[in-house]
Every structure is written in structure tokens, then in C-alpha cells.
Amino acid sequence: MKAQHFVVVLLLVSNITLFSVFLDVFVAAASADYTCFERDDLLPFDSKRLKEDLRENFLGQHIASNVIQRAVSSFMTDRNPNKPLVLSFHGTTGTGKNHAAKIIARNVYEKGENSKHVHLFISEHHFPHTEKLHFYSAQLKKQIHESVSRFPRSMFIFDEMDKMQPQLIDAIKPFLDYNACVDGVSFHKAIFLFLSNAGGNIITGVTLDFWRKGINRENIWMDSKELEIKITENIFNEKNSGFSYSSIIDEHLVDHYIPFLPLEMKHVRQCVLVEMAHMRITQNFDLADQVAKAMPYFPKEERVFAVKGCMSIRQKLSLYIN
Structure with missing residues (x-):
């Protein structure tokens, strides 16, 4: 009889132990799911919200606002884009290029520019030494690849793009191409923003020409005096810019060269x-x-x-x- 009681107690203890193990596994799994959910701070995209944000908070840049709204909305609502979104912002200092990047980020991610999926690179800060270009290129490739493999809708912002070395720009190139798939990872849903002062003088010149002719600044658009073509030509021919030595431009991997006009x-x-x-x-x-x-x-x-x-x-x- 005592032996039977012992067996019953043993079975009960075993069941409790098994249940405890199962509970630990369940909690661990739930925690993992919660961590993944917390890490994935992607917002449900709303083109109307983006349009309103640009209208209220992006001052004096009607061209950039229009192109950004249409380009980002089209890309974010495309279930199967054939390439990453690549936007290049051009204009003189203080015209709102960084501010525009922040507006895009806060309409894509819950945490906006502070999201783990937004990666900012400033040329002279992150890549200061020319003798380390090989190391920088390898690290940059690795970071972009790992980020997108973990989260396809990652965003990469490159500030001072005009000061970036050609070798580093070419390190980015494979990730920008049509049907880009690098080492088994698709980059179709990634977003790349290039911020640059290159072309700023051309944009200012066109704006001044309009003003001297008595034409309102608001009447300048992308096709005014072939503005976008002039920007690309200026970038391509600027010998002090890394852009001019890179194959990104002549292989047409940038979707839009967006002018930021001087502010009044x-x-x-x-x-x-x-x-x-x-x-x-x-x-x-x-x-x-x-x-x-x-x-x-x-x-x-x-x-x-x-x-x-x-x-x-x-x-x-x-x-x-x-």
C-alpha cells in the first residue's frame, strides 16, 4: 500500500515538473514573440497622414513635398516593389533636407527617426579617414545586409553624400539595383535617402532667374528649365564630389533627384x-x-x-x- 502511495506521489511530482517545464517554455516563447513585436515598430502606412504632415510641418518646399508624398506613398503601398526606394535630396544648407528625412521616418515607424530600423551615416563623422576606406566599405556592407535581413523595411540615411568617397558609394550600389538580392537577402522594401549640398548652386540659380523675371517661386516645378536634369548633370560633372566617380548616377539607380529651393x-x-x-x-x-x-x-x-x-x-x- 505504501508502495502504491509512493508511485502516486512520484507521478504527481513528475506531472508538476513537466507542467513547470512546459510553462517555462511557453513564457519564453511568448516573451520572444513580444520582443519581436516590440522590435517591429512599423506603422500601418497612411498616405493621407504623410500628406498632412508634409503640409503642416514642411515649410516652403512645394516641389520636395509633392515628390516625396507621391514617391513614398507609391512605394509603401506596392506589395512587390522591383527595387528599393532611393531618393536624393539636393539644396543649400538649411533648406530642410534633414527635416524631410525625419518626416518620412515618423510616417513609416512608430518611433520615427529613433527607430532601430533607421540608420544614419554622416560622411565626415562615420568615415573620416581615407586610409580606412576598405574597412569602412566592409563594415557598411555588413551593417546594411544584416539590418535588411533582420527587417526588410529598413531605412538608411546618408548625410553629406557629396563628401562621401566613391569607394563607399560603390559599396552601397549592389543594394540599390533592380531586383537586388544580395547573398539571399532581398532589398526591395528598403529605403535609401541621400542628403547633399551638391546641385545647390544650380537650384539657387534657377530660383533667382525666376525671381528676376517676376515669376513666383511657387511656379517652379521639377520640369522647370529641366531642373532635375541640371541637378544630375551638375552632380556628375562636379569633380570634388564622390557622386561623380560612382556608377550610381549613370546606371540610373536613384529614383528621384529632389530640389530643395532657397527659402524666402x-x-x-x-x-x-x-x-x-x-x-x-x-x-x-x-x-x-x-x-x-x-x-x-x-x-x-x-x-x-x-x-x-x-x-x-x-x-x-x-x-x-x-
């Missing part, structure tokens, strides 16, 4: 008002006018276009507040 005083004024909101300062239109007028403009006599765009607005505003 009215746009700078809007930037001041936005900065006031960010700094939680009561909006003051007279103060906004003061700050906007204190910024440098060109041509020198007419003071039409902002030399630095909306850069240094916070610093200038702080002087007036203090």
Missing part, C-alpha cells in the same frame, strides 16, 4: 513661429518678424532668399528672448 523671409518667419511652439513660448508675430528680418539674405541689396534657411533659428530667437 516668409518661410523663415514660419520657422520662427514653429520654434516658439517647440520652446513653449507664447507665439508673438512681431517677435517672429524681428527674428526673421535679422537673418542674412541674398542678393545683398534685395534680401530675398535666406542664406542659411531655417538653420540657427533657435539660437537667434534665444537672443531676443533673453
